[in-house]
Amino acid sequence: MKNIRLRVVGPEGQVKVSAPHRVPHSFINDFVQQKANWIAMQQQAIRALPAAQIADENACRVALKERVPPLIDYWQAQLGVRCNGFRVRKMHTRWGSCNIRTGWINLSLILGAAEHELLEYIVVHELVHLHERYHNAHFYSWMARMLPDWKAREAKLRALNLRFQ
Numbered sequence: 001m002k003n004i005r006l007r008v009v010g011p012e013g014q015v016k017v018s019a020p021h022r023v024p025h026s027f028i029n030d031f032v033q034q035k036a037n038w039i040a041m042q043q044q045a046i047r048a049l050p051a052a053q054i055a056d057e058n059a060c061r062v063a064l065k066e067r068v069p070p071l072i073d074y075w076q077a078q079l080g081v082r083c084n085g086f087r088v089r090k091m092h093t094r095w096g097s098c099n100i101r102t103g104w105i106n107l108s109l110i111l112g113a114a115e116h117e118l119l120e121y122i123v124v125h126e127l128v129h130l131h132e133r134y135h136n137a138h139f140y141s142w143m144a145r146m147l148p149d150w151k152a153r154e155a156k157l158r159a160l161n162l163r164f165q
């Protein structure tokens with residue numbers, strides 16, 4: 001089993017195998033066959049994803065410039081924190097981040113294509129960090145007080161499958 005890597009990649013669910021040269025082909029074939037169930041499950045999961053929604057970068061930038069400042073104004077007052085500004089970035093693994101030292105938040109450009117309540121959820125999340133740096137009980141008690149349905153919003157955001165071209 002050493003160093004054989006098996007992956008199922010989207011959107012067609014192709015199977016990719018990588019192995020060192022010294023591993024015989026017959027061994028690799030057996031290995032893949034043994035993993036047939038796992039492969040089928042991965043492929044099923046990929047097919048169950050909603051079709052990617054393709055977002056336009058410029059439209060996202062314009063939308064965020066307009067939509068974020070009122071959200072920050074409103075929610076920093078609710079939370080009693082001071083946010084000094086926001087930047088928009090193309091992020092690949094996160095929707096946002098917060099620099100608690102400078103009081104600035106970063107938002108993922110893709111959020112420009114998300115509906116109001118989902119963008120709001122991320123803005124609130126980042127602003128709560130100005131109270132609490134870590135995702136701990138204190139953090140989540142603020143989230144629950146400010147946005148009681150934040151978990152549903154997060155699930156919705158994850159399910160969106162927003163992409164840039």
Ligand SMILES: [Zn+2]
Nearest residue numbers: 125126129135
């Ligand atoms: Zn966070």
